[in-house]
Amino acid sequence: MESGLVFFLQLLGSGIAVGCLYALIALGFVLIFKATEIVNFAQGEVIMLSAFICYFLVTTFHIPFFPALVITCIAAALLGVLTERLVLRPMLGEPVFAVVMVTIGLSIFFRSMAGILFGHNNLVFPNPFPSETLKLGGIVLSQTQIWIMVSTFVLITAFFIFFKYSRIGLAMRGTADDQRVALLMGVSVKRVFSLIWALSFATAAVAGIFLANVMVINLGLAFVAISAFPAIVLGGLESIPGAIIGGLAIGIIENLAGGYLDQMIGGGIKDVTPFVVLFLLLMFRPYGLFGKKEIERV
Amino acid sequence: MLQVNNIEVVYNKVILVLKGISLEIQDGGVVALLGANGAGKTTTLRAISGILDVENGELEGGQIDFMGRPIHNLDPDEIVKLGISMVPEGRRVFRDLTVLENLLIGAHTRMDKEGIRADLEMIIRYFPVLKERKGQLAIYLSGGEQQMLVIGRALISRPKLMMLDEPSLGLAPLLVTEIFNILRSINGEQRTGILLVEQNARIALNFARYGYIMENGKIMLDGPSEELVKNEDVKEFYLGVKDDLAKKSYAEVKHYKRRKRWLS
Numbered sequence A: 001m002e003s004g005l006v007f008f009l010q011l012l013g014s015g016i017a018v019g020c021l022y023a024l025i026a027l028g029f030v031l032i033f034k035a036t037e038i039v040n041f042a043q044g045e046v047i048m049l050s051a052f053i054c055y056f057l058v059t060t061f062h063i064p065f066f067p068a069l070v071i072t073c074i075a076a077a078l079l080g081v082l083t084e085r086l087v088l089r090p091m092l093g094e095p096v097f098a099v100v101m102v103t104i105g106l107s108i109f110f111r112s113m114a115g116i117l118f119g120h121n122n123l124v125f126p127n128p129f130p131s132e133t134l135k136l137g138g139i140v141l142s143q144t145q146i147w148i149m150v151s152t153f154v155l156i157t158a159f160f161i162f163f164k165y166s167r168i169g170l171a172m173r174g175t176a177d178d179q180r181v182a183l184l185m186g187v188s189v190k191r192v193f194s195l196i197w198a199l200s201f202a203t204a205a206v207a208g209i210f211l212a213n214v215m216v217i218n219l220g221l222a223f224v225a226i227s228a229f230p231a232i233v234l235g236g237l238e239s240i241p242g243a244i245i246g247g248l249a250i251g252i253i254e255n256l257a258g259g260y261l262d263q264m265i266g267g268g269i270k271d272v273t274p275f276v277v278l279f280l281l282l283m284f285r286p287y288g289l290f291g292k293k294e295i296e297r298v
Numbered sequence B: 001m002l003q004v005n006n007i008e009v010v011y012n013k014v015i016l017v018l019k020g021i022s023l024e025i026q027d028g029g030v031v032a033l034l035g036a037n038g039a040g041k042t043t044t045l046r047a048i049s050g051i052l053d054v055e056n057g058e059l060e061g062g063q064i065d066f067m068g069r070p071i072h073n074l075d076p077d078e079i080v081k082l083g084i085s086m087v088p089e090g091r092r093v094f095r096d097l098t099v100l101e102n103l104l105i106g107a108h109t110r111m112d113k114e115g116i117r118a119d120l121e122m123i124i125r126y127f128p129v130l131k132e133r134k135g136q137l138a139i140y141l142s143g144g145e146q147q148m149l150v151i152g153r154a155l156i157s158r159p160k161l162m163m164l165d166e167p168s169l170g171l172a173p174l175l176v177t178e179i180f181n182i183l184r185s186i187n188g189e190q191r192t193g194i195l196l197v198e199q200n201a202r203i204a205l206n207f208a209r210y211g212y213i214m215e216n217g218k219i220m221l222d223g224p225s226e227e228l229v230k231n232e233d234v235k236e237f238y239l240g241v242k243d244d245l246a247k248k249s250y251a252e253v254k255h256y257k258r259r260k261r262w263l264s
């Protein structure tokens, strides 16, 4: 193959892998926002906590990687249920501003808990996958990258089937659409909310565990949530397909920009690109590519 | 089947909106609840459905019994399961769901897949237009189709009592007639009781066998429909048939118009 094309595909491939992580993080935000209209600022801390939990399951308790991943997701889901029940439900009907402040408080609480429980050191996740790379016609991907893509694909397909075909999934979409009417249909909105927090936290956990595989684990891992913001804004806060496409798009764009422009201008482009995209987007389509301009039909 | 006994409802802890409402519906009965804007009709339905708290409302007094058991402390999903379903005002379809999904979410409290399928067939018999639109998003339906959809959505939970909040609002007269004819056959064939809230008293009293007239959170008058339509006050205020009054206001309007033209 021509080397220019290979270079492009290589950037594309690793861009998709990064994009999958952005997509998962964005999905965590969007699930909660779509159903409850809350932007959960503690989402990054859940990512970080999950990375720690999985790390200790694997190292201290010698649990193999995939069972550890499942256990971590279950733990995160339980944390989601508890958070909704103890922190958010009492806030029902309070002004949005107050609820947002509560989630910021929650993020601080989670971070200090993590500091107390897991310490402030940098930890390195023992690579669960063989270190041989995979070569697909010239482009080289690590097994971690492959697993990130496979897991994201499986998770998103599962979500799709769940929301499209299951009774509870339908009830959740109805609740997101019109909570009051959903109540009249006999949907227990309380149960829908706690399930949504569980799903969102579990998704954040998957993101956190894979991030732990490509970054060092420390309290700062919580801040990767911010780097997913361009993806969220690109997709629109209320759109699940938007979160996925937005995440992938930002991953690919930043990788391409890094690959081509860094050589010319020298370092740093990769980290800035998503925010440049974000800035342009906010100028031209502030509600995101897939977000809705509110159409009110009276 | 339903007894509402002297209920009082307060919004935001201070505004007393229902000041002791009582009404009754027999098994399979058709009852109309009439009144002007802000009389408290919707609030009455919310109280029966158990959804006051999302509106910051509270039942302060009174009792609501359905099939002989008190329901005013139950959650809305339990009330649906007992057999009361509501068609809220303003054709509130789920916009992001398809027509079929709108109907299916109405069956949320049911677990019998076979029964649900059979009832989908039944609903499509009553509202054949919904069949062709099955896969479309509900937001793209016309107003009349949306009204049919929300009635179908309420019907699929197999209610013993269906409450409709101003189903005629904003629909063409011919369509209103059609919808009420279908409601009449649903009432006859499925024995579904109907509590109909309307501002259009003529349609409502023509449809229902018994009527309650509300004003300012109180029931002012009630009786069989044929008696209510003969009542002088009802005629004057709700059916608008007092001829000289109508003429007088018409003359006033004309006078005003003439004056305006003269001035400008």
Ligand SMILES: Nc1ncnc2c1ncn2[C@@H]1O[C@H](COP(=O)(O)OP(=O)(O)OP(=O)(O)O)[C@@H](O)[C@H]1O
Pocket (backbone or CB within 6 Å): B011, B012, B015, B017, B035, B036, B037, B038, B039, B040, B041, B042, B043, B044, B055, B056, B089, B199
């Ligand atoms: N959520 C709410 N919070 C506070 N006050 C409310 C609320 N909903 C209704 N009200 C007030 O309660 C009174 C009765 O309202 P309700 O909606 O029950 O009247 P209605 O008879 O259904 O009127 P309409 O014919 O206009 O629908 C009105 O004065 C209204 O302003």
Ligand SMILES: [Mg+2]
Pocket (backbone or CB within 6 Å): B041, B042, B043, B089, B165
């Ligand atoms: Mg009303």
